Each structure stands twice: as C-alpha cells, then as structure tokens.
Amino acid sequence: MATVRFTRNIQRHVECPTREVTGSTLRAVLDHYFQENEKARGYVLDEQGRVRQHMVVFIDGEMVRDRDGLSDAVEPHSMIDVIQALSGG
Amino acid sequence: MSDRCYVSTRKGLFTVDRGASKWSISRVMFVGDNVTLTMHDPRNGNLLAALNHGHFGIKVHRSTDGAETWQEIAVPQYPPLPEGYTPKPHPFTGKPLDWALKLIWGLTPGGSDQPGVVWCGTMPGGLFKSENNGESWELNRPLWDDPKREDWGPNGAEFPGIHSICVDPRDSRHVSVAISTGGVWITRDGGKSWGPGGSGMRADYFPEEQMGDNNVQDVHCLAQCAANPEVFWVQHHNGIFRSTDGAASWTEIKDVKPSVFGFPVAIHPRKPDTAWFVPSTKDEKRCPTDGRVVVNRTEDGGKTFETLRRGLPQEYAYDLVYRHGLDVDETGNRLVFGSTTGSLWISEDGGDSWQTISSNLPPIYAVRFANS
Numbered sequence: 368m369a370t371v372r373f374t375r376n377i378q379r380h381v382e383c384p385t386r387e388v389t390g391s392t393l394r395a396v397l398d399h400y401f402q403e404n405e406k407a408r409g410y411v412l413d414e415q416g417r418v419r420q421h422m423v424v425f426i427d428g429e430m431v432r433d434r435d436g437l438s439d440a441v442e443p444h445s446m447i448d449v450i451q452a453l454s455g456g
Numbered sequence: 457m458s459d460r461c462y463v464s465t466r467k468g469l470f471t472v473d474r475g476a477s478k479w480s481i482s483r484v485m486f487v488g489d490n491v492t493l494t495m496h497d498p499r500n501g502n503l504l505a506a507l508n509h510g511h512f513g514i515k516v517h518r519s520t521d522g523a524e525t526w527q528e529i530a531v532p533q534y535p536p537l538p539e540g541y542t543p544k545p546h547p548f549t550g551k552p553l554d555w556a557l558k559l560i561w562g563l564t565p566g567g568s569d570q571p572g573v574v575w576c577g578t579m580p581g582g583l584f585k586s587e588n589n590g591e592s593w594e595l596n597r598p599l600w601d602d603p604k605r606e607d608w609g610p611n612g613a614e615f616p617g618i619h620s621i622c623v624d625p626r627d628s629r630h631v632s633v634a635i636s637t638g639g640v641w642i643t644r645d646g647g648k649s650w651g652p653g654g655s656g657m658r659a660d661y662f663p664e665e666q667m668g669d670n671n672v673q674d675v676h677c678l679a680q681c682a683a684n685p686e687v688f689w690v691q692h693h694n695g696i697f698r699s700t701d702g703a704a705s706w707t708e709i710k711d712v713k714p715s716v717f718g719f720p721v722a723i724h725p726r727k728p729d730t731a732w733f734v735p736s737t738k739d740e741k742r743c744p745t746d747g748r749v750v751v752n753r754t755e756d757g758g759k760t761f762e763t764l765r766r767g768l769p770q771e772y773a774y775d776l777v778y779r780h781g782l783d784v785d786e787t788g789n790r791l792v793f794g795s796t797t798g799s800l801w802i803s804e805d806g807g808d809s810w811q812t813i814s815s816n817l818p819p820i821y822a823v824r825f826a827n828s
Contacts, residue, residue: 414533
C-alpha cells in the first residue's frame with residue numbers, strides 16, 4: 368500500500384494523519400484516503416477534483432504532472448507527500 | 457439599537473461591543489486567518505464567517521453562541537461541467553471561466569418567513585442558496601444558466617462576483633443582487649427566474665453603444681431601504697445612482713464633493729432619502745482625497761450632501777473602505793466603518809461625529825452590526 372503524508376500546516380485546520388492506502392493512481396489513492404476523512408478533501412482538491420492551485424503533490428519525490436485528472440501512477444510502496452506550494456516570502 | 461458589531465479582517469474576526477461609556481474590542485477569533493466576510497442572522501442570532509485559507513481554499517464556519525465557539529460547515533461548491541461543454545472565454549481575459557469557488561463575496565439571510573434560508577454570492581459569479589442555515593448549499597441554476605451571465609466581466613479580481621443581495625422585506629421571493637461586473641439582477645419568484653434591472657446606470661469605461669447596458673455596469677454596492685423597499689442606492693464605479701421604483705430605473709447623482717467614487721453605501725433603514733458613502737479619489741488612486749478620511753451623507757435623496765469629518769483623520773490618511781466596510785444599525789443612528797489600513801470608527805449620531813475604536817487592526821474587509 369502507498370503511504371500518504373500531509374503538510375504540517377494543514378493539521379491546524381483538519382487532522383490528516385499519515386496513512387497507508389491502496390490505489391494504482393493518485394486519484395484512487397486520494398479517494399481512498401478522503402473516504403475516511405471527507406472534511407480534508409476540500410483542503411487539498413477543489414470541487415472539480417483538481418489539486419488546488421497552491422497545493423502540490425509528490426509521488427516518490429516526483430511532482431505530479433496531471434494536477435487535474437490525478438492519473439499519475441502510484442506503485443505499491445510509493446510515498447505520497449501533499450504539501451503547500453510555498454515560494455519565498 | 458445594536459451594541460455589537462463584527463469586524464472581518466485579514467488576520468481574524470473581531471467582536472466590538474459597546475460598554476457603559478465606550479466601544480471596545482472584546483474578542484478575536486480565527487487569529488491569523490483571512491476572514492473575508494461575516495453575516496449576522498437576526499432571525500436566530502447565528503453567525504456565518506467566510507474564511508479564505510489561500511492554499512486550502514474557502515471555508516465557512518458557523519457560531520450559534522455569539523462568536524464564542526465555531527463549527528466548520530459546508531462550503532458552496534460549483535457543479536461539475538456538463539458533458540461536452542466548455543465555458544465561453546471572456547474577451548477581457550481570453551480564458552474560459554473556471555467553475556470553482558474563488559471568493560464568498562455576499563452573505564444575506566432570507567426573509568423572516570424563510571427560517572434557515574441564507575443567500576451567498578460568490579466569485580466567479582454563482583449565487584448559492586442554503587435552506588438549512590448553511591448545512592448545505594445549492595447553486596441557483598436559473599441565474600447561472602442565463603446566457604447573459606457568461607458575459608459578466610471581471611472586476612479588480614480576475615472573475616465576476618455577486619457581492620450585494622437584497623431581500624425585499626415585503627416579499628422574500630423578491631431578491632435583487634448586484635454583480636461586479638454585471639449590473640443588477642432581480643427575481644420575484646424566489647430565484648426560479650431572473651431578469652436584469654432597469655436602465656439609467658452608465659459605464660463610461662465602455663464604448664458608447666454599450667455604456668447603458670445593465671450587464672456591463674460595475675456596481676460596487678447595492679442597498680435597499682427596509683421601510684421603503686422601492687428605494688435602492690448604488691455606489692458604482694462611475695458614481696452614485698438611485699432608484700425610487702424598485703430598480704426599474706436609475707438616476708445618477710452628480711457633482712458630489714470630494715468624489716463620487718467609492719465602494720460602500722449604507723441606507724437609513726427608515727428614511728429612504730438618507731444614505732452614507734465613503735468617497736475616495738477616482739479611480740486609479742483609490743485613497744481619500746487630500747489624505748482626509750470623510751463620510752458623505754445625504755438626507756434629501758441626493759440633492760445635497762454633507763461631508764462629515766468630526767473625529768476622522770484629516771491629514772496624511774490613506775484608508776480605503778471596501779464595499780462591505782460600512783454598516784448602519786437598525787435605528788439609523790449608529791454607523792461603523794473600517795479601512796484597509798486597519799482603522800475602525802463608530803458613530804452614534806448618524807455620522808455627525810466618530811470615535812476611533814482602533815488604528816491598528818489588520819486590513820478590514822467587512823463590518824456588520826448584530827441587529828435584533
């Protein structure tokens with residue numbers, strides 16, 4: 368199963384513990400995670416199911432390419448990091 | 457008479473109460489968070505606060521105990537795009553409109569005969585309705601699906617937005633909304649059908665042929681008189697307009713000193729000829745004329761204006777007041793306004809004189825009295 372970790376900053380608003388979930392695409396993995404934590408979905412994805420503009424997701428250290436469709440492949444033991452797209456300041 | 461107001465700011469929500477002798481801040485909630493708008497519901501005392509978390513999106517919180525505790529509730533959500541449909545690119549941006557919530561820009565309780573109903577105006581132009589105090593929201597499709605809605609233009613932001621929602625106290629099904637940029641739209645059947653407001657507004661930033669089109673009017677704020685709902689006032693990008701026939705036609709109020717430009721308007725709840733404005737220098741500058749913060753008041757339907765300045769800074773002041781940054785209470789005597797530079801003023805004499813509550817708040821987006 369893939370492991371999903373979230374930025375510390377999101378925890379102030381909604382608890383997002385690190386969890387192992389199944390799925391062979393990013394969409395499937397995040398859907399499985401959010402099924403158990405529906406409130407967190409809207410903090411990461413917008414209502415059209417896309418990664419929010421200033422959020423970014425890495426799979427095994429690689430930034431995901433398909434931010435709208437979330438079709439990027441996930442390996443059985445992938446590490447997925449959901450973080451804020453911070454830049455300077 | 458209201459002894460409390462709520463101040464929504466870039467860094468939290470402040471409760472301001474009137475004590476025995478003066479007004480003072482009594483509580484701050486959501487410290488550090490961007491609270492863009494707060495609605496007080498006189499029917500049940502509920503508060504709905506809209507927060508913009510930036511990275512994490514827009515959220516709505518509700519308090520049922522006067523701002524002591526809050527619960528995150530549902531947020532308005534745009535529906536999926538219909539199969540095969542691509543939103544029309546707007547000529548100003550060249551981009552198709554994104555069907556995703558960008559900002560909550562208007563929150564208004566429904567009528568007294570509609571417990572639980574709340575209207576919510578948003579960017580990019582959707583009007584939402586809740587029938588359960590914000591537990592869930594539904595996009596008003598008749599307005600959203602009107603082909604003219606696709607022609608609404610962007611404003612200072614990249615998207616059109618509904619910021620003013622006026623529910624007629626005589627008939628809750630009669631709702632008037634204002635859009636920047638899209639003029640005034642009206643329903644008389646609770647949102648089943650909508651039509652544009654009447655003529656008379658003028659958008660001099662458009663070619664002459666289109667200048668009078670309702671759909672291009674950049675209404676900054678729309679207000680309706682509670683005691684005489686036929687009377688509306690508009691603070692417009694171009695100036696001040698007034699209607700005495702239920703928004704069927706508009707008359708421009710000209711030659712108002714120091715400026716006809718501004719964002720908010722407040723109307724006296726019982727006197728339709730009395731309204732307040734916070735003028736600023738038009739329009740690229742957007743700061744008080746000559747560095748003096750003033751409030752303009754008319755008591756004769758716009759024939760004359762009095763420029764009120766007692767208690768307000770009269771030199772080197774650059775406070776801008778946004779469209780939700782001015783409010784009048786249910787008596788018409790108490791007013792509050794707050795600025796982008798974190799100054800907050802309250803008057804208890806209809807604007808004749810002002811008390812400074814703070815000069816050090818975060819940028820203020822909205823002020824609202826808690827009316828009964």
